[in-house]
Amino acid sequence: MQKIPKETHTAYNALVVGAGISGIRSALDLAQTGCRVLIIDKSPAMGGLLKQLDFQFPSNHCGMCRMLPLVHRDRGGQFCLRKGLFHENIDLILSAEISSLSGEPGNFTVKIHEKPTWVDPDRCVGCGLCETVCPETVPDCFNEGISTHKAIYLPVPHAIPNPYVIDLAACTRCGACADICPTDAVLLSGADRKNFTILVVDDELSIRDSLKEWLEEEGFSVDMAASGAEALEKLKAHPFHLMLTDIKMPEMSGTDLLHAAKAAYPDLCVVMMTAYATVETAVEAMKTGAEDYLIKPFEPETLLPMVIRLYQDLEAARDREITAETIILGTGTSFYDPADKKNIFGYGIFPNVVTNIEFERLISHSGPDGGNLTRLDNGRPVKKIAWIQCVGSRDIQNNADYCSTICCMAAVKEALLAKALGEEAIETVIFYMDMRAWGKSFQRYVDTAVHDHQVRFERCKIHSLTLDEATGDLVVRYISTAGTAAEETFDMVVLSVGQRPADKTQNLSRICDLPLTGQGFPETLPFAGSRTPRDGIFAAGSAAGLRDISESLILASAASREARRFIRPKGEDGGASPSTSTAASDTRQIYRDVSREPIALFVGICTCAGRFDQWVDQEALTRYFSLDPEIVKISFVHQVCTADGWASLSKDISESRANRVLIAACHPYVFLKKIRKLSQTLGLDPSLIDVVDIMTPVFQAQAQEKNQEQAQDQTNDGKNGGQMGDNLFSRISQGAAALKQADPTVPQDMPVFQNVLVIGAGIAGMNASLSIADAGFTVDLIETTDRLGGNLNWLDQTIDGLSLRDLMEETIAAAEKHPCISIHKEARLTSCEGTAGQFHSTIETGGKQKQVQNLEHGAVIVATGGHEAKTTSFGHGTHPSILTQKALETRLHKKEITEGQIDTVVMILCVDSRKEPRNYCSRVCCPTALKQARQLRELNPETSIYILYRDMMTVGFSETFFTRARNDNVTFMAYPPETPPAVNTENDTLTVTLTEPVLKRPVEISADLVVLATGIVPELPDELANVLGIQKDQDGFFQEAESKFRPLDAIKEGIFACGIAHSPRSAGEAADMGRAAAQRALSLISNPAYVPDITIASVRHSLCSLCERCIAACPYGARMFDLEHTRILVNPLMCQGCGACAAVCPNDASVLPALSARRMLGAVDAVFERITAG
């Protein structure tokens, strides 16, 4: 079929598949370092899973906006990320999937299949009028089918821009939406068929005429040809989509025409028209490229459905072809369907059984019941809820020998949200197997739930549910912690469903030639969780297995760092690379300086196809505004959302020589890209161009009226007509008043030191350094000891038997020989002054003969690591056979434990961990115990191994190793934290005693070796934290700016952390985190100069009394006291323009020029302006 795609062959640096948070993170990372990124998502809205989740723990807020860049803010829109993503380097295509992939890393050609939504997203303003007239109702995907919406609907209620889409399966094509749409955005019928061109070829005029008449009536564009030769001529002159040709024609037959046309235009779709006698010829023609045939004589009822079908196929198959140097998969995961197979929980049968995502919708304010938690059968308030964990996870019967990582904490969060919703009156019970609170603040969060909110935890897997027919309550039968059978009834049961590979992963794997794991997830390389075995294709976030938000974002940043290696730097290939301006400076320089020009404001008003005139008199308005000398021109455009409308407006603006432009139309977001283009052609700073929304209130009023009409069949038209006119006018005059006061001064550029200081040369620090150095920037890597490698110096192998020693040696070799890395051993940081982009530091090197060196750098990465905690518990230190895990690792490595030497080993987990004062899980000890058990077994298969644990933290795919250890006959015994085991060293023999919780009877084990898992403590000295000006959390780990959405950044901009200085993690995870931190630092330093954003604070030094209140008030630490010049300085890179400083300043010395009082008050005054007669 001949295609006329919207945009042809667009070149991108990177393609990101999936617009969830991981995809957004990767895209933002790359866009900030100057790459052009295309994000596609198969759903009609961005945001992934998180668009459905309102609250994240531990803050129980959303917080997605914290992912937005704090630097170069003006290059993207600073809007709520659940609503939309706006960045000048990022394009977003929704309802799209990869349909084919060819080429090689660095030069992929990707075909993208877009599912038509039948509504033009560029024109839909989301007014909702269509919804009021649509007769069809379908279940709402956004609310997981709990509520309904119309066949034309908003995929999510809060997206911006929020175009409607049509569910074609439910749509009856009645056309009501198309008729009422104020912007003609609905493409369901009519308009777009005009673009579908049909050529009718027949020697009989009567047939040509009637076909033309029928088809034109349906809205298609039709041309005619009387002969084959004429047809070929017409095809040459103009591309056609469809040719209907007769077979029996003089001179050139239809078959010959088919062959000639197909040879020249292979995409052309041809339908043969034939008399009954030549049906065989027609069938033959189909083998040589004809799409279909029609037997003459035929009626319109036969012809039209066929043509419409072909037309829709073409619409559907408008695959777009793009090139990308690299591809990042942020495809996420899908979830286990509890109705699958045995359906032991009656999901879908018992109305009050919901999945955890459905529960999140139920408690959401945008949910089906506005966040009122009521029973789904009778609408009564919910009083008692149960959570059932591990539904479809840790379930070998369901081929899921893995843990889904996030559900434990999600359930605790949901229980607390339910508690808050019901003012603590709702009873909540969580049925679990192991409470996997493996993250940084997780254990304390669980403890809060238990002690402060009385969330009940029952350690028992629930096998099935029954329904109390009389009340509709759900009955749970289980074995309580005390060991007795218990039965409880609940109003609602929430199933914590486990992860499954994302939909169509198989398909994606086939297209991208990606190997999958046995469980169906994309495979990734060891020690590089973001790299797939296929070069140039990376996995971000939870594509390769479910992760929580912060780990997803870390992996997404790591993926963008790795992907960046395949993107050629700008200019390297003579400009063929699609890189946009790497530095924002280039773009700012092209704007002319208008600060000395008198204000010349242009006002363009979209009359929205005459709707505006209904409320406001154009002439009166023109007369009123022409009295204002600062308004140089006022112009009215019929419909600014059309291409013609925009062109005529742009022409008017450029002719007017205005230096400020106000456009009064509808949603400002619709115009973001257009404005950016306009500002470039005009050479006018985009902050001097503004859009005010005048039409949305009109549409909303109309939709409201429509609803009222339906409800009570009465109108109050005209009653508020005058009010509406005043409203529209005041919106325009507010916009004008504000824009007149816009500050046109161009802020000064700030030079950036383009190198990075990395503190700590463990696996995280070395990977961070290598990533930055590979990007071509210099790194100073300082290490307090005389050896590189950190903890890898004593670690031997990973749980899956990979050598950590090889990893260390390879990484050290790479770091040592890299020309961009300067390694400073036995060095420490003694001072670090300055702010993001411009740090001045001093380091001291050398043992006895100290040398002092000054460094200038733009960012700092803290990778100081941590070490195994010391302990005196369980008799450690009193007996040589009581060891820590590290000591055992060393002895195993040195081969000090030989075959047959040891008969019984007891491993005690969670020593001093997960209780105050070290109330956190160290995450690595459980897998380490499993690893060491295996190693000991290899030495002596007869060794009895007892692992005494609290909760096995084998999250994710490490669950497999837990199963393997169980199968290998390792004995596991859980102990409750209240009654820990005891180690007795009397008579020089070691005995471990504990009360076995299942049997409730004492157990005594005489052991040859007792191994204690003491966990990890961070190594972030106070001195260093003070020098850097960063904060530590209560356990001494690096305090990140936000635990979920900014896991790598310090509160002080320009400082990042990775590895176990941040939180306990494995070597592979630390390496990934190093790469991620490098990416964060690179987005800060990859430009030689930083061009400040428009909205930043400044100080009027003549008014400043140096009270320093603003320094204390600034939440971003952007202000400092300049001792040399005794004045307050603002770091433009760190200032976010929040205005806290301006609010506390007693003298009005601290101001935000972009949001000056004059601007604000001007706009306020304008609210009260009315068009007066004359």
Place this chain on the structure above:
Amino acid sequence: MSPTAAHTVASVKEMIQACIQCGTCTGSCPNAFAMDHTPRQLWQMVMSGETRDVLSSETFILCSSCYYCTLRCPRGLPLTDAMAALTRLAKIEHPGAFKKSRVFYRQFLESVRRHGRVNESELMALFFLEMKNPVLPFQYAGMGIQFLRRKKISLPFSGKKGSGDRTDGLEKIFKKVRELENQA
């Protein structure tokens, strides 16, 4: 304990050692209320090697082989089979402890063999005779009277008998079973 017993216990341990002590089996078990050790506890005992306690437990005697636990076990362990293996072993190892059930089952089948169905009064009479415990009939008296009142027990010589053909066929089955048992 005999070497075969140790071997059986080891094989049972192997069957269930992937157990993660989630409690599904006990929660599912319809007879758990009457057991001295719940299934979950029994498996923990097997795994910690407390063989003597395992064999003296009544848990597996009370297992009615409903297969709920096997069906629902997230690890897919053959729990009912493990119960059966333990039952077989216990009967061999502790013949005295299981005399009551062994005699009951034998007389039950004897009654079936003779009549093609169970004659309850005959069964109980033979059971009491073989147990040689004069107090035993009194323990069952209350239940027996209730059954009689509800006409759940057919009196001896009440004429309810299976047809001769059927018992002939049955005789063949019992013969075959004897053969098989002797072989084993």
